[in-house]
Amino acid sequence: MGRLGKSKLDIDKIKELYFTGKNDVEISKILEYPKSSVTYVRRNILKLPIVLESISLNKEQEEILIGTLLGDSYIGYTHSKCHYPNLTFSHCKKQFIYASTKFNKLGAIMSSIKERQYRTEAVIRGKKCKVQPVIYAIGHNCKCLIPFRELFYNSNGHKIIPIEYLKEHFTEQSLAYLYMDDGCKNQKSYNLNLQCFEREELEEFALLLKRKFDLDFIVKKDKTMYLRYNSINKFECLIKPYITEDMQYKIH
Numbered sequence: 001m002g003r004l005g006k007s008k009l010d011i012d013k014i015k016e017l018y019f020t021g022k023n024d025v026e027i028s029k030i031l032e033y034p035k036s037s038v039t040y041v042r043r044n045i046l047k048l049p050i051v052l053e054s055i056s057l058n059k060e061q062e063e064i065l066i067g068t069l070l071g072d073s074y075i076g077y078t079h080s081k082c083h084y085p086n087l088t089f090s091h092c093k094k095q096f097i098y099a100s101t102k103f104n105k106l107g108a109i110m111s112s113i114k115e116r117q118y119r120t121e122a123v124i125r126g127k128k129c130k131v132q133p134v135i136y137a138i139g140h141n142c143k144c145l146i147p148f149r150e151l152f153y154n155s156n157g158h159k160i161i162p163i164e165y166l167k168e169h170f171t172e173q174s175l176a177y178l179y180m181d182d183g184c185k186n187q188k189s190y191n192l193n194l195q196c197f198e199r200e201e202l203e204e205f206a207l208l209l210k211r212k213f214d215l216d217f218i219v220k221k222d223k224t225m226y227l228r229y230n231s232i233n234k235f236e237c238l239i240k241p242y243i244t245e246d247m248q249y250k251i252h
Helices: 011-018 024-031 035-045 059-070 093-105 143-152 163-169 172-182 199-213 229-242 245-250
Strands: 074-076 086-092 110-119 131-139 183-185 190-193 217-219 224-227
Touching: 011 024, 011 035, 024 035, 059 093, 059 143, 059 163, 059 172, 074 143, 086 093, 086 110, 093 110, 093 131, 093 245, 163 199, 172 183, 172 190, 172 199, 172 229, 172 245, 183 245, 199 217, 199 224, 199 229, 224 229
Parallel strands: none
Antiparallel strands: 074 086, 086 131, 110 131, 183 190, 190 224, 217 224
16 A cells, blocks of 8 residues: 555545545645555545546646547557547657656546567567667547547548648647657758658648648658648747657757
């Protein structure tokens, strides 16, 4: 149960906060108890399930989620019997600050973040085995993620760009997280590497970025979205407030 014994825990207060929709992490912060102690009381003394149905996303979390779903993050069902999907994402070790920032800002929907050893494709190709550390984050199975799973994936489970939804909900913060996930700086400007999407989707997305932010992107033959030189300053001003310390190399 951590450093605090049952006698020193306000079990009634934990119960009260639980029924306001607070999860173990939020309760531990409010009461300044170890999370492990709160989880023990909630699960073994109060016999209450983890709060999943009551978890919701605030505006900032939605904006971040939208950007990272267009990038590298994934929402899916762990197995066929899961009622709710969860969010997962991974980054290389040098992007630990970014991964941790994303994990912390997404709050209650996230469960754990840790370093894992990842074997590259070199093994498959019969070359010398190469192991690289990655930061892997996994979330809770949450009801609030169902609409995002339905928006960003088609019936075959392939990721799509929900243009109509993005017209209202895609923001500067969404753009910044998309760029940190799947963008890079080239010699003269910036690229968004969204080759997993269809060209028609990318063309529509480029139009959306023009209408919302007056950014001129063109879709190249390899489906890279290239930012025209005249939009560089505007693009940098839009995303800079959100760029984490370890991602500064992408804009310098």
